[in-house]
Amino acid sequence: MNLALFDLDHTLLPIDSDYEWGQFLCRLGAVDPVEFARRNDAFFAQYQAGTLDPVEYLEFSLGTLSGFDPVKLAALQQQFMDEVIVPNIRPAARALLQKHKDAGDLVAIVTATNHFVTAPIARAFGVEHLIAAMPEVSEDGRITGRLLGTPTQGPGKIEHTKAWLEKMGKTLDHFDAVYFYSDSHNDLPLMSIVSHPIATNPNAKLSSHASAQGWPLIHLFND
Template sequence: MPRDARPDQPRNLQSRSVLPGQASASASEMETALTTQPDLTGAAFFDVDNTIMQGASIFHLARGLHRRKFFTTRDILKATWQQMYFRVAGVEDPEHIAKARSSALAFIAGHQVRELEEIGEEIFDENMAHKIWPGTRAIAQWHLDRGQRVWLVTAAPVEIASVIARRLGLTGALGTVSAHVDGVYTGELVGEMMHGEGKATAIKEIAEREGLTLADCYAYSDSSNDLPMLSLVGHPCAVNPDSALRAHAKSSGWRIRDYRTGRKVALVGGKGAVAAVAAAGTWRALRHRKKQRH
């Protein structure tokens, strides 16, 4: 394949976007993988939520942990309401996001790191595998086929980000780190959340460590909050972009890839509003019921 090819040019990318273990590679693909020379200067960096995967990975994780009695229905309704509020109201203030993320990570306090890593594998199969966007997965594979390293860069907990990267056959993942003592989570964060400028800083550190040339690198995201990351590399791409990122990408001449159907794009705002109202109503009902009991 020519070195100057684009990630949207390989043949039948959709049919090649399969999860490891779901299909066996053909003999020719295996031969190509073995003979591909590594690209020592180029790499690709992918956001996760709504870029690699439909929806928020932290929410899929929370659903799985809820089934395993890590926390109550009341807890998950509160977390759902917080997430929906940010999406519908468009509030992306770093302080608000940090509080929401800290609240979301607090439910693992007292649990062992090994426990979450093992459960994460199960939750990926249950809640996440079928949420992977085939188109974005195919682009990631295109980079791997060229001998480039591929990292996930996400605000999600690094443990679940690492599971996703491993199951997709990627190089690795950078995510938000939860503090733990003697292998047990404290429920606090280590440093800052992997968000906004934090992602760009992390990519710079990887580039320096691995000898990458940022002008030869690629980045993919759905959110205007990731403009620092996208602007850092020579080949940015907006995937399933929000309105602000779409406008910026168009004005900057960046590639845009949207794997949502027209109907899904049209309804995403409406569904989010309905879900937020439903979550808020249920949350108020639970609070009212608790007051009545007392």
């Protein structure tokens, strides 16, 4: 049996779901558009440069979620899926996932983006297993703005993937092959320990590294 792991943003999606969620809130006027956009753009630039402090960013994004009651959040989440995410789910990404499902592989999405934003996206892709940054939720169902555990970014993806497998009584060594598809050099820690790292729509840093290592490079999107 094989394991197929997928990053989400710019890998299965041609957009960054976390960034687009912020833009969506700004367009609706659900947050202060000037201040939120300023901070969101700054964090996104840090992510692209590989200098992002994941805890600082997650506290910012989860803190935004904490300002809404669960009913309002659910409505916003559905509107975001309908207007932003579903139009960006491309046939090539679905086909790649389906190839691994048809082969009987265990499939999971491993993303640094928080679980609130990504859970409905994983469902839309038909992926049961999602490893994502977990927000703390109060007894009355409100997101508190705090992160549960450690971020699922960089080396954190290794930690959380191993913990997820351990719950099923497995390790990476249980699989004949372990694939990991990612667009970003931020994912080099996990890419470097799997048997089949695949640079997918790679950014310049990952493309250069993958070429030097002889890793496959694929492009799912034309834009």
